[in-house]
Amino acid sequence: MGDDKRNSVAGKVATPKTGGSSPAIQPLADPLETLGKAIGGRIKITTTTPHSQTLEGSLFTADPILNLIAINSRSNSASSDYHIVPVSKIQNVQILSLPAERDGGFASAQPPIGAVDTRVLRQREDARVAKLKEKEMNRGKGVTREAQAIYDALRRINMPVRWHGNQIIAHDTVIIFPPYKPEDCRGQSNKPEVTNRVKKVLEGERRKLKEKEEREKKAATPTGPRKGG
Template sequence: MADASKRNSAAGKIATPRTGSAPPAPPMLDTLEALSKAIGARIKLTTTAPHLQTLEGSLFTACTITNLVAVNTRTGSVNAANQPGDYHIVPVSRIQSFQITSLAGDGAQSITTAQPSIGPVDTKRLREREETRIRKLKEEDDNRGKGVSKEAQEIYDSLRRVNVPIRWHNAEMIVHDSVIITPPYRPEDCRSSKDKATTLTRVKQILEGERRKLKERESATAPRKGG
């Protein structure tokens, strides 16, 4: 009975997010302290923007030295220690909110002494996911125009969506490595060498069509005047 009282008391000290509107990010030290008492528990954790995501799984660790937490989102038996986990490393400073959905253990241990089942880490999968994420971030950065207008980026993105090989060179768009589109990115702003006349004509047609689609979407979403 005494053990149950201690467990309930400890569980009551764990911070949980408020319902309703998006809660403010909890102080980092308070978050880390609360999570360090919940090792092994099932938690639901939401990170901050711009890479907003929600992770749900068992809390593997909360390190007070590196200010990092590890969440194992791999489903299955908590006692299957011989199965690899799917671990996500999250800086405490990026935690927007978290909620403990269930305590660790089988009821015979308190939340402050609970230990997670430790299984082998699938390092190959972690490396692949890291490499994929790095490639995606690099691709996003390469395809984001530097110092260009919102309209210019929309035109660029629309051409990419129809599988037109395109890249930025300062404020110019390079298509098929042979056609240059200069601001303000109209069909008449396209140029190429004489031997690429066929490609130039095709790019102009595609550009004209995509600009027309953008204007149609813009007109459809614009608020109507009057009643």
């Protein structure tokens, strides 16, 4: 059925002719294929009755999948007035002028294609890769959910921490062994103040996590109907 619609305008496509004479109508087996070569040029079409109209302008596209064409009837490059016309509604077509030869590739495409700043794209890509690497580096391997929560809590308060197996290294001097309680901290003997600070912070963050867990459990516990209501 699509071929019938496309062939309905076969033999009714006029192509430009040199010498100043009127365009001659030549039989064409596939008008969309011919119009495809005229994209960017100027055409003039007449649609079928009962709502026949004549449109003239630059050919924006000739789509063989949807069986339609799009014409911009505005000559002013600063504005556009597009008309979408099904091929089955076209009575005849005149190709008034073919598009000028363009050797500039995308730089001379119509409508113009904006330049792509590859430097910015590469920066975004590098930033995304770095973020993914950081996320993977801060994910404990084979540790419990509680251990990861403690690690993330310490990172949120900007304590420098990293994983070493299932151990948490804080400030590159204090090792927090499982199950990650204050008494599980081991630090350098010549820096007891660092170890004590890590213990104090760890105790506070564990308390916050426990309180949060209790609130979540309480919120998830269904309450029965009130008595006397």
